[in-house]
Amino acid sequence: MAGGKETPRQKMIGMMYMVLTALLALNVSSAVLEKFAIIDETLVALVKDTGEANDGLVKAIEASTVKSAEVDEVKEKAKKVRELTKATLVYMDGVKKQMSTGKDGQPLKDVVQDTHHADELMLNDKNGPSLAVAYEKALNKHVAELNAIMKSKKPFEDITKTAGQYASFKDAKEELKKQEYPIFAFHGTPTMGAIAYVSQMQTEILEYERAALTELLATTKGKVYEVDQLVPMVRAKSNSLVAGATYEGDLFVAGAASGVDPVMFKGGQPVKVEEVEVSKGIKIKMGKIKFVAGATGYDQDGIAKMSYPVTINIPGRDPIVQSIEYNVIKPNVKFESAASSTLYKECGNVKNVSIPGLPDMSAINLTCSPEDGKIIPLGSGAYSLLPARANMKVRITMGGAEIGVENFSAIPVPEPQFILKYQNQDLNFEKGVPPNARVNVEIRLPENFSSQNKKDAGYRITKMRISTRTGVKEMPSGNINLADLGARSNDVLGIVSITVVRSTYDPKDDDNLPVNFKFTPIAIPVK
Incomplete structure (x- = not known):
């Protein structure tokens, strides 16, 4: 939590104010003032990135699969912390907008080169407490409310520190150390420097939020799922072997969280997820992948190395992405005739088509040009070839991809x-x-x-x-x-x-x- 050792950001604040203090005794050049604009731009980007990261922490907490009253309370705390922080950041953005707006209500013509508007705006107490005093109270109230939500053993410290509370100013004059916060923060500060300072304080607010959410996340184990289903599994090189071949595989333990509903994809397309009982009393959610394997670039051994991407989305975690590799063996199409090897023109010549190792022939299709004849599928790998001329070229496809071509010769029907x-x-x-x-x-x-x-x-x-x-x-x-x-x-x-x-x-x-x-x-x- 906060307190004690200074963070790198706090050290940065101290160094920045050392520069600002030195500027009080110098004629500030345009080049120096322009650097404040660069610093502010960097800080604004940091505020955006940190805010998004903190949003991610909240989502991780909300996605916790741990079921308990304590976790439910923590989820509510995370929501309040995020709402509090966003409200304070909006307030601080409003302060910066006032600094960049002139007395006429119009944007300052040259906010980067302006050296006095922020000073006059923030420290003007003619009509009551100055805006700097209200700003200090708002930040102190933020910290107080954050501590009230968290109720931690080590609460967060106020971030509205004076020069005497920074190690960087330990050797400074006592007069500077004793300055009240509004004076220390805004007196003699160029407008662009004051805006950058408020942006820096926004990073402090977000740093406090990050620390709070990280503590809450540790309680909920937001991204750590309770694995309550364990089962031995084997990743085999092949599930179908010829007798005498060597079986090889990797044995491992697969774990799953029963309270999680993963969303799975194959190549960007949703995969149906089913709860499968892998052993008695143990069920695991599995995605069902089924497709017709095809390839074109076979090597000299007739093997094509293929792969497909899979993605598994689990609440509170980055997508799990993996490329699944597999081999496609070039099909060896065999034509076996239910009759003989002779084809007769304009007759139904029944042929049985088979591919060793492929029991399901539903993806196989035979076609030919209309000039060559026609082909009538009969089911279960059987086709009737009706050649219209002496030569018939049959194209064999699997799932739309060509896997072979067979040429047949046909003779006229017997004379009576x-x-x-x-x-x-x-x-x-x-x-x-x-x-x-x-x-x-x-x-x-x-x-x-x-x-x-x-x-x-x-x-x-x-x-x-x-x-x-x-x-x-x-x-x-x-x-x-x-x-x-x-x-x-x-x-x-x-x-x-x-x-x-x-x-x-x-x-x-x-x-x-x-x-x-x-x-x-x-x-x-x-x-």
Whole structure:
């Protein structure tokens, strides 16, 4: 607290008054007076900085997590100390404003060079006690009220000291030592020097406040949180290992104050904070961080070193800021076909995409240009690739970032092979068929295509042109009734063209996609 040994500020006051006293016997130069303006500017900045620092002490006291009647009382004291100090500083600012204002109520034209206005203003007692006397009483009252609030064992001393109370004036004349405070403080003082002196006294007021708040802070432990939750934790280099690999981690004790509600951020974005039971009866507030890892600058080993900033705000403390580092391994995309490695043009070729070490494939996406075809996601890492031309370039992204490109080749769908059936048997072209026979034209496809591309393998005949003795006739399907065609023995009917369409994986094609193929006419002998 105050009293006893002089502070550096008090020594500064003494030295300043030694200069002022010396100036009484000298012709004060403009250069010396200008220095008072510089000193005042420095002191005003100090007043501002100290006031802000004291505001921080009050906030720290108010943010104390200690729950007790004593701490509640201390918080109220801190509030009163701050209010008292602010009121006194406002009063002192008013005194300085009067010093820089002329008798006409207008600002002094040259306050820096003025040598008598403050003296006359402060010591004028023609109409009662002077302003200097009122100023002294106001500062003494401030100290008295501060001591009443604090009730400390060692109270603060008055700051309105005379020359005899400063060590700097121990060798001064007795006449100076015996001067009353108003005379000692303002008699013969240039106006700018008086203003700087009041600014200096404001720093003294703030120094008293700082000492008081520091004492209160020690009681509340304003920035020291009572850690009542302890739990062992391990910071592992990796939580997923291949059998046989070495597990490494750092074991430490994590502590938390249950009465504190931290606010957490990742890269400036709020993080959801949840109370997690880490062991029986022990709960700790944790921020939940989840994002899709991505990178571009991989090294020769396929590893990219990444980081993200986190911030934790706790009442009464500066933000806790940390950069969290992690490694991103370049994904090794694998395409595994549910069918075969062959892609057919304009067919749904199902491919399963996997990345070793990545169980969740929800962030993976496959795209291609419209000219190359289209891709239909099927879920759980499965996609249907529908190439529109011989080469299809597939772009793989994770969370919007490209992680690979895969090039596929596509071949046309199989050409239909036509099989003629008579009485459920393959037609014997040497024996032929009777004039009243019913012949069915069936389509046969490669087994692997039919089994692996079932949705695209629904080939069917929609039109068939048959040459007869009376001309070419059209049939709407592959079913031929020779009697309807007027067939006779020794005729030869000729299938000159067949139109085939097929079902499609893509519903937009309406299961009616034409099949291109080279057709060789088929002759049906009638016996």
